[in-house]
Amino acid sequence: MFNVLDIVFWGVLTFSILVLLHEGGHFLAARAFGVKVHEFMIGLPGPRIAIKTKSTTYGITAIPLGGYVRIAGMEPGAEDELLARALKAVTTAGRMDAHLLAQELGTDEERAASLLYTLNDWGAVSPADNDKVSYLATMQEDQDLGATELLDKARLVTYRGLNTWQRIAVLLMGILVNLLTAILVFTVVLAMWGYYQQSLTLDDVQAGSAAALAGIEAGDTIVSLDGELVEEWLTFTQTLGTYDPGEAVTVGVERDDSTLELEATLGENEDGAAYLGVVAIIQKVDVTWPEAFVESLTWTGLVFSTIFGMFFNADLFQQTMQGSRSVVGVSVEVARAAAAGPIDYAWWIALLSLSLGVMNLLPIPPLDGGKILMELIEKAMGKPIERRVSLAVSLAGALLLFSFIGYVMYADVMRYFVNGS
Numbered sequence: 001m002f003n004v005l006d007i008v009f010w011g012v013l014t015f016s017i018l019v020l021l022h023e024g025g026h027f028l029a030a031r032a033f034g035v036k037v038h039e040f041m042i043g044l045p046g047p048r049i050a051i052k053t054k055s056t057t058y059g060i061t062a063i064p065l066g067g068y069v070r071i072a073g074m075e076p077g078a079e080d081e082l083l084a085r086a087l088k089a090v091t092t093a094g095r096m097d098a099h100l101l102a103q104e105l106g107t108d109e110e111r112a113a114s115l116l117y118t119l120n121d122w123g124a125v126s127p128a129d130n131d132k133v134s135y136l137a138t139m140q141e142d143q144d145l146g147a148t149e150l151l152d153k154a155r156l157v158t159y160r161g162l163n164t165w166q167r168i169a170v171l172l173m174g175i176l177v178n179l180l181t182a183i184l185v186f187t188v189v190l191a192m193w194g195y196y197q198q199s200l201t202l203d204d205v206q207a208g209s210a211a212a213l214a215g216i217e218a219g220d221t222i223v224s225l226d227g228e229l230v231e232e233w234l235t236f237t238q239t240l241g242t243y244d245p246g247e248a249v250t251v252g253v254e255r256d257d258s259t260l261e262l263e264a265t266l267g268e269n270e271d272g273a274a275y276l277g278v279v280a281i282i283q284k285v286d287v288t289w290p291e292a293f294v295e296s297l298t299w300t301g302l303v304f305s306t307i308f309g310m311f312f313n314a315d316l317f318q319q320t321m322q323g324s325r326s327v328v329g330v331s332v333e334v335a336r337a338a339a340a341g342p343i344d345y346a347w348w349i350a351l352l353s354l355s356l357g358v359m360n361l362l363p364i365p366p367l368d369g370g371k372i373l374m375e376l377i378e379k380a381m382g383k384p385i386e387r388r389v390s391l392a393v394s395l396a397g398a399l400l401l402f403s404f405i406g407y408v409m410y411a412d413v414m415r416y417f418v419n420g421s
Contacts, residue, residue: 010338011331012064016042017349018178018356019067025177027069029170036072036123036157043067065327071170072122073158076394077387079118082107086115087154088147090125090137097133124154164379171368171375178357183296185350190292193343198233198280209277214264216253216278223259224252233280240266242315243274251276270419271322300354307358326405329412365390365397 019042030037036055041048043061045068050059080086082105089104090096096104102112116135119125128134139154155161159170189195200222205211222230226249230236243249245268253260269275287295310317325333330352337344361369374393378384 006335006339007331010335011327014330014334014349014352015065015327016060016067018352021177021181021353022174022356022360023067023069025174026071026170029173030069030071030159033162033166033170034157035159035162035170037069038072038121039068039070041068041070071159073155073160075118075121075160076385076390078384079160080111080115082111083115083118084147084151086112087119087124087139087151090116090119090135091139091141091150094137094141095128095134097135099133119154122154122158164375167375168372171372175357175360175368178353178360179300182350182354182357183293183300185346185353186296186299187289187292189343189346189350190287190295191289194284194286196282196284199283200230200233200236201281202278203281204279206277206279210264210267210275211251211277214251214262215260216251216262216264217255220253220255220260222251222278223254224250224261226250227252238319240274240276241319245272245274247274249276273319273322303354303358307355307362321408324408324411326409326412328409329416332412332416364400365394367397367401370394370397 023040023042027037027040039050039057039059041050041057041059041061043064044066046061046063048059048061050057085105086101089101093100096116098109098113098116101116102109105112105115116125120127120135124137124139125135126138128136139150145153159167162170202216202218202220202222204218205216222236224230225236225239228239230239230252240249243266245266248263248265250261250263253262264276266274266276306320310320334345334348334352337348360367363373364370365374370393374385374390
């Protein structure tokens with residue numbers, strides 16, 4: 001059992017790497033389109049250690065789990081109709097606060113403050129150094145530009161100024177970096193060191209288990225399950241997972257050049273799933289570079305089909321939930337992998353990067369897939385989704401995600417710290 005410091009250290013390091021990869025993808029895409037990025041942070045918003053450059057602030061927060069890039073112009077909803085006049089007023093005056101801007105525009109100070117906040121996010125104004133309420137114009141006044149043209153110019157360096165397909169590219173790039181990282185690591189590890197897999201030949205049969213009671217023995221090779229041929233161990237275990245404890249199955253095994261059909265009544269493991277009680281022989285498989293690349297793509301496709309397929313298959317959903325790990329479980333597992341060696345740890349980085357990328361494709365705000373869906377809806381509507389609707393949908397999605405995270409965290413605490421798995 002690892003101590004808490006080991007678990008925390010490897011958990012923080014691993015999630016920092018994953019965030020650096022994912023958010024780095026968003027950052028690079030935004031900068032490639034000329035969009036201003038205010039912050040690139042590892043960790044949840046809060047106290048931080050940061051380095052400020054001319055265009056972006058980089059840093060680590062006090063809670064280094066997760067992370068974010070703050071890109072100019074990503075606020076939801078339509079632009080305030082007074083935004084152009086507000087920018088023109090500040091640019092002409094050179095310096096203005098919410099009180100003066102409200103008088104200039106004939107509106108209330110709260111709305112004026114919101115306008116200044118948006119313009120500051122766009123980089124069109126900046127807070128004055130000598131007081132906490134005034135803003136300075138950062139764009140040079142051009143008498144030939146009207147208010148609308150001036151705002152169009154300011155919008156050029158924002159996410160809002162991109163067309164729909166460029167916005168989707170920014171959102172997709174974090175996912176793409178995760179997937180490419182996973183495929184690259186998988187390919188390198190497989191090609192250089194090969195991999196170990198469970199064969200269909202049994203190394204051990206647990207005493208008193210369903211398999212032992214059915215007459216299955218160590219050395220047997222599994223060839224079928226309920227009459228269906230079995231070609232690999234993963235297929236065998238996945239099929240077993242669709243059964244309930246107490247159900248009877250017929251296991252076909254090969255023993256001494258003979259095939260036997262043995263009936264077993266499945267038991268139940270600690271997670272409540274069906275349990276046969278057999279352990280497979282582990283064998284090493286060496287592969288070439290092309291084979292390693294193809295195998296990496298195959299595993300990537302398997303993760304895609306598993307995550308997306310669980311929403312249409314109740315049994316697969318249950319299996320996926322049982323196998324899911326929260327930040328707690330991941331931290332324990334990566335600590336174990338790091339202790340086993342750099343190859344095991346790299347493998348976990350690839351698995352987590354792949355899972356993070358695929359999960360972010362789910363069309364649930366505030367995940368990237370949900371944001372992409374909102375962009376496509378806005379494109380079809382020909383106008384931005386109302387801010388209150390966008391925020392309500394994002395809140396509903398966040399509640400759904402946090403409910404899932406809470407359930408998995410509880411399961412992990414019970415698994416690792418109560419039951420001692």
